[in-house]
Amino acid sequence: MLTLADVRYRYPGAARDALHGVSLDARPGELHAILGPNGSGKTTLLRVALGLLRPDAGRARIAGRPAHLWPRRELAKIVGVVPQREETAFPQRVRESVLLGRYPHLSLWRGEGAADRAAVTSALERSDAADLADRWIATLSGGEYQRVRLARALAQEPSVLVLDEPTASLDLRHEMDLFELVRDLVDRENLSAILITHHVNLAARFADRVLLLAAGRPAGAGTPAEVLSRDAAERVFEWPVEIQQFDARPQMVPLRKRKDRP
Amino acid sequence: MKALALGGLAALVLALAVILGPTHVAWADLSTSPVVRDLRVPRALLAFLVGGALAVSGASLQALVRNPLADPFLLGLSGGAGLGAVLAIAGHLSGPWALPLAAFAGALAATALVYRLGLVADAELDPRVLLLAGVAVGAFAGAVMTAIVSLSDAVELRNAFLWLWGGLSGASWLTVLVIAVYLPLPLIVLYASARSLDLLALGEEPARHLGAEVTPVKRRVYLAASALTGAAVAVSGVIGFVGLIVPHLMRFGWGHRHRALLPASFVGGGILLVAADILARVAVAPRELPVGIVTALVGVPLFALLLRRWTT
Numbered sequence: 001m002l003t004l005a006d007v008r009y010r011y012p013g014a015a016r017d018a019l020h021g022v023s024l025d026a027r028p029g030e031l032h033a034i035l036g037p038n039g040s041g042k043t044t045l046l047r048v049a050l051g052l053l054r055p056d057a058g059r060a061r062i063a064g065r066p067a068h069l070w071p072r073r074e075l076a077k078i079v080g081v082v083p084q085r086e087e088t089a090f091p092q093r094v095r096e097s098v099l100l101g102r103y104p105h106l107s108l109w110r111g112e113g114a115a116d117r118a119a120v121t122s123a124l125e126r127s128d129a130a131d132l133a134d135r136w137i138a139t140l141s142g143g144e145y146q147r148v149r150l151a152r153a154l155a156q157e158p159s160v161l162v163l164d165e166p167t168a169s170l171d172l173r174h175e176m177d178l179f180e181l182v183r184d185l186v187d188r189e190n191l192s193a194i195l196i197t198h199h200v201n202l203a204a205r206f207a208d209r210v211l212l213l214a215a216g217r218p219a220g221a222g223t224p225a226e227v228l229s230r231d232a233a234e235r236v237f238e239w240p241v242e243i244q245q246f247d248a249r250p251q252m253v254p255l256r257k258r259k260d261r262p
Numbered sequence: 263m264k265a266l267a268l269g270g271l272a273a274l275v276l277a278l279a280v281i282l283g284p285t286h287v288a289w290a291d292l293s294t295s296p297v298v299r300d301l302r303v304p305r306a307l308l309a310f311l312v313g314g315a316l317a318v319s320g321a322s323l324q325a326l327v328r329n330p331l332a333d334p335f336l337l338g339l340s341g342g343a344g345l346g347a348v349l350a351i352a353g354h355l356s357g358p359w360a361l362p363l364a365a366f367a368g369a370l371a372a373t374a375l376v377y378r379l380g381l382v383a384d385a386e387l388d389p390r391v392l393l394l395a396g397v398a399v400g401a402f403a404g405a406v407m408t409a410i411v412s413l414s415d416a417v418e419l420r421n422a423f424l425w426l427w428g429g430l431s432g433a434s435w436l437t438v439l440v441i442a443v444y445l446p447l448p449l450i451v452l453y454a455s456a457r458s459l460d461l462l463a464l465g466e467e468p469a470r471h472l473g474a475e476v477t478p479v480k481r482r483v484y485l486a487a488s489a490l491t492g493a494a495v496a497v498s499g500v501i502g503f504v505g506l507i508v509p510h511l512m513r514f515g516w517g518h519r520h521r522a523l524l525p526a527s528f529v530g531g532g533i534l535l536v537a538a539d540i541l542a543r544v545a546v547a548p549r550e551l552p553v554g555i556v557t558a559l560v561g562v563p564l565f566a567l568l569l570r571r572w573t574t
Binding site for chain 1: 289317330464467519521
């Protein structure tokens, strides 16, 4: 559905490439996690993949068409995005906010119909946010808000779901809730999902494939077991770690510099 | 129901604007009196259209710069439009039909300047800096206007206060016709952009992900809001705070989806300015206040209230 092939991108005036030789192939029913330290190019990768930036070399395609050539409205019908941040300058209720996800499907002069309202209700249910429908956005907790934003992306009825650090600043329960939810959607609805996260261990447990980025270059791509070696992790995160196995998935334990190391 | 209430209120203030005034007109003479036919009716209609234009312009700009405290006055558009109009008159360049175009050009120039100032170090537009830049540009335009007015023949700028403080005393059937011709196109453009404005309120990148073509939408909305402001300022001078307050009041009843908010704001803005003009005409009769003073006297305290509400 969404592919990057050997993508290179450099911001205008920058001294080095923000992305270099990065590839990704997101297929239906797969959850891809993109890992890497701050400034490693994760968000730039999303921008290129979603056609907001045009790669200097290589290809970024969605459903076979170069990403930057998609009219945004057409793209919004097949790719749903939960970006890192959004603004809430004006008070709004949850159902209204989720309805924004239907906008790409609405024609210029017609209002939303029964089908759109049904899609909103279904999206709220699938993201476990049905009971929030009549609340004001400003009264939601961090975890509730993220579920609502996921519902908005689902209301777009996308085949690709993209999430940029959706669990930043969430506590454990809400973080697990969200990962379970996304995994469930990928499995049951055959969505293709791309998730940027700092949580290496959750990515290793939930994702089918992992892309590890360091300074804009791929430091590993494949199944969690293939990518998350002690060697690669220490190189990318610049910190001593140990890799243990849990549930047949690698889990990374950061070491204390003085205590854990001889 | 609430639409009906708003419509009823509009009919009521328009009727009051025709009935009330410094000159007493008997009930029986209302339909025949030249005071009513040539002064009060066109003035009430002009106030309604100008108020509506300013309110729609304000509602659109608030979504565009994602700042609920924005309006054409605070963003410097009105000041620029006033300066454009005053320059055109002082340079003998304009009749009633060209004046809105000069004001439109002034509003656009002010917008461009504010936008340039608001771009801090090429970063993404900061709505707070934009507002500060707007106030600065507006103040500068006001100073230049005052300078031109005080240096030129009074005959040229028959009613200098009209431009500096806004006033509807120049109302005639011609000015009503002028603004009625200039308003529909920008109003349609903004209504057609209503859903994009809903999305833009989330921020530019989230709006793109939901299907908005952000750059063309921003350009269209700036142009249309400047055209509305230009047309309004050309016939009535710089009237502040209508564009700020009305969208807020309307959000209580119509929410913040612009397909509903923009039409409601148009009617609400019309009501507010007609009511303010009634006050301006009868409060100190037989003399009259510039209507911009009335909107400022009502608007500034309300603005202070809003500021508290949005910052707490």
